[in-house]
Amino acid sequence: MNSGDTAWVLVSAALVLLMTPGLAFFYGGMVRSRGVLNMLMMSIGSIGVVGVLWALIGYSTAFGSDVGGLGLLGNPAEFFGLGQLLGKDQLSGTVPTLAFVGFQAMFAIVTVALISGAIADRARFGPWLLFAGLWAVVVYFPVAHWVFAFDTKDDAGNVTAVGGWIANRLAAIDFAGGTAVHINAGAAALALALVLGKRKGWPKDPGKPHNLPFVVLGAGLLWFGWFGFNAGSALAANTTAAVTLVNTLVATSAAMLGWLLVERIRDGHATTLGAASGIVAGLVAITPACSSVSPLGAIAIGAITGAVCALAVSLKYKFGYDDSLDVVGVHLVGGVMGTLLIGLFASSAAPAGVDGLFYGGGLDQLWRQAVGAGAVLVYSFVLSLVLALLVKAVVGFRVSAEDEAVGIDETEHAETAYHFGDGRSVRRSPVPADEVERKLEGSRA
Amino acid sequence: MKLVTAIVQPSKLDDLKEELGRLGVLGMTVSQVQGYGRQKGHTEVYRGAEYAVDFIEKLRVEVLVDESNVDKVVDGIVSAARTGRVGDGKVWVTSVDTVVRVRTGETGVEAI
Numbered sequence: 001m002n003s004g005d006t007a008w009v010l011v012s013a014a015l016v017l018l019m020t021p022g023l024a025f026f027y028g029g030m031v032r033s034r035g036v037l038n039m040l041m042m043s044i045g046s047i048g049v050v051g052v053l054w055a056l057i058g059y060s061t062a063f064g065s066d067v068g069g070l071g072l073l074g075n076p077a078e079f080f081g082l083g084q085l086l087g088k089d090q091l092s093g094t095v096p097t098l099a100f101v102g103f104q105a106m107f108a109i110v111t112v113a114l115i116s117g118a119i120a121d122r123a124r125f126g127p128w129l130l131f132a133g134l135w136a137v138v139v140y141f142p143v144a145h146w147v148f149a150f151d152t153k154d155d156a157g158n159v160t161a162v163g164g165w166i167a168n169r170l171a172a173i174d175f176a177g178g179t180a181v182h183i184n185a186g187a188a189a190l191a192l193a194l195v196l197g198k199r200k201g202w203p204k205d206p207g208k209p210h211n212l213p214f215v216v217l218g219a220g221l222l223w224f225g226w227f228g229f230n231a232g233s234a235l236a237a238n239t240t241a242a243v244t245l246v247n248t249l250v251a252t253s254a255a256m257l258g259w260l261l262v263e264r265i266r267d268g269h270a271t272t273l274g275a276a277s278g279i280v281a282g283l284v285a286i287t288p289a290c291s292s293v294s295p296l297g298a299i300a301i302g303a304i305t306g307a308v309c310a311l312a313v314s315l316k317y318k319f320g321y322d323d324s325l326d327v328v329g330v331h332l333v334g335g336v337m338g339t340l341l342i343g344l345f346a347s348s349a350a351p352a353g354v355d356g357l358f359y360g361g362g363l364d365q366l367w368r369q370a371v372g373a374g375a376v377l378v379y380s381f382v383l384s385l386v387l388a389l390l391v392k393a394v395v396g397f398r399v400s401a402e403d404e405a406v407g408i409d410e411t412e413h414a415e416t417a418y419h420f421g422d423g424r425s426v427r428r429s430p431v432p433a434d435e436v437e438r439k440l441e442g443s444r445a
Numbered sequence: 446m447k448l449v450t451a452i453v454q455p456s457k458l459d460d461l462k463e464e465l466g467r468l469g470v471l472g473m474t475v476s477q478v479q480g481y482g483r484q485k486g487h488t489e490v491y492r493g494a495e496y497a498v499d500f501i502e503k504l505r506v507e508v509l510v511d512e513s514n515v516d517k518v519v520d521g522i523v524s525a526a527r528t529g530r531v532g533d534g535k536v537w538v539t540s541v542d543t544v545v546r547v548r549t550g551e552t553g554v555e556a557i
Contacts, residue, residue: 208496
């Protein structure tokens, strides 16, 4: 065990957890004031559901011994409950396996939370939690196995334990989750938006963001946490972590500028929401690529993706699906861009050690990237569609039209986010008011 | 007696107050209002989606003046409130039958 590596992975895990509340603010600021708490709750709820499922079967399904040797699924029973991993000798590389378990748990959590941006203001909270749990088990855990579980090899190079097919057989590069996290969540978001349908009044009234400072706060927390997401994925305090950290900085900076440039040309103004959105698009794009490109390549990937995503968010108006907060436009499109651009900009000078098309590597890496992206996209979309239809049929997924008009915070959570003025309210509780009065009298006596 | 009512940009209130003070106007009533004129509010853009915001924040300033002072008060308001851009507002003058000071019962010009 290496204590420096362990410290970095533990700190990175905490950074990545912060991304989920950060995402909650990023999304929460973008909805109307009457739905902000529900938006926050869909992210916070994901922490609850996925946090528990990860300990039960999630880690085991993603990183347990491959069932059947095809690289499709880990054995869910192998590490059920994680009790097998408490010993001092339980190491994963140079860090305790549980450090890796915790780090990867945060990925599962934030991936599920990402989906919720597509269904703002209209999904019932209980069915969302049900979908979140089902989706984590049926879609995320297996896909994490495909992408993140590497073969174990002995000193002679022979495979002793089989890992996921995308990481090993296909050898597509996805350093920190462009396919497993962003394409995966984006495709699921598209499926959910289609199953749930449009918000009342959309697209005539797309719902103006009620608090852009929240959006920027959320984007800032995401960026901060994302250094753990990407640089932590090195699983060591080493050169790879440093390269990925710098690439995460510069790609994101360029993406913000790319998005703002498109806005300035198209709409006449560089907007705050555009800057925050560009930041997230850049983070998404560099996630798969951060270990395989030079900082100049990262700038190119960021700038291209920032501009493309700024254009892609209008696709929903063209095709008529209400992806409320642009999970498809930012995460699916951004994830596909980052994954494919590896095939062009990868440089063997970077830690991943592969040359893309522009560095003399031909089309070899590009097709590997495309197959990986396409497989995850199709798998996630189809399974998400089935799960969403199942939840809809069994328990119902959408709030009533009346509840949607009143506001989902009040009808689903019995709360409102903002209280201006003194609006009269009277306490209604199980304890009769006169009994409270008597107690107060007693304490004064 | 006349009531001069002006709808002005909120940012011009200090200039307006200063100008009216210079002209000897001793009091005014200011209220926050919303409205639009020919230009119909403004447009906001969020991720390329345009939102029309019809009602814009303005201030309504009301001043009671003696008839002999009306022209210079109106001119003063117009010059103080003007930015030259769309949305600078309007000023209008209406006749007032009676004015009574509540504290003393004085009426007419004395009560202004």
